[in-house]
Amino acid sequence: MFLNKRTEDGRISADFHFHSLYSDGAFMPADIVNSFLRVNPYIRYLALSDHDTFLGCEEFINACNKKRIKGFVSAEIGGAHPDFPHDELHLLVNFGSEWNSDIAKKISKFNRYFNECRRVDTENIFFS
Numbered sequence: 001m002f003l004n005k006r007t008e009d010g011r012i013s014a015d016f017h018f019h020s021l022y023s024d025g026a027f028m029p030a031d032i033v034n035s036f037l038r039v040n041p042y043i044r045y046l047a048l049s050d051h052d053t054f055l056g057c058e059e060f061i062n063a064c065n066k067k068r069i070k071g072f073v074s075a076e077i078g079g080a081h082p083d084f085p086h087d088e089l090h091l092l093v094n095f096g097s098e099w100n101s102d103i104a105k106k107i108s109k110f111n112r113y114f115n116e117c118r119r120v121d122t123e124n125i126f127f128s
Contacts, residue, residue: 013124016074017092023050023076024124029060033067043046047072049092054107061099072097 019025020032027035029048036043048060057073064071066093074094080087093110094104 012044013040013042015043016045016047016050017049017076018092019076020048020056021052022053022056025050030054030063031060033060033063033069035070037067037069043069045070045072047074047092049074051074051076054110058099061097064067070097073103073107075107075110076096080094085124 005102015036018032020027020029022029025032032048033046036046046064048056050056050081052075054073054075057075061071061073072094073096074092076087077091077093079091082090095106
């Protein structure tokens with residue numbers, strides 16, 4: 001079902017870290033998918049990793065599916081551990097390649113942190 005093309009030298013082409021207008025990128029998610037295909041027709045896997053938001057993921061997954069690219073629901077989450085509150089870290093969080101009610105429920109756990117503090121306390125969200 002999905003593109004199974006490799007680059008001319010046999011590698012699989014993927015990009016798991018780029019941003020849309022929902023954070024600090026320049027384009028909407030569907031436009032990004034089209035741009036990737038224009039630049040690299042071998043692209044096979046993509047993950048939209050906006051900063052501290054999953055807002056563009058549903059649109060992104062739908063655009064990937066239309067182009068037969070395996071897209072992933074993800075985000076780049078900024079945060080800090082309570083023992084090191086001044087050392088910011090960034091985590092790429094991925095919830096797989098489907099958009100459905102289960103995924104929407106899982107990401108809603110993050111939305112509270114994004115809306116309240118824009119910085120995730122990693123101990124509370126990942127280890128509780």
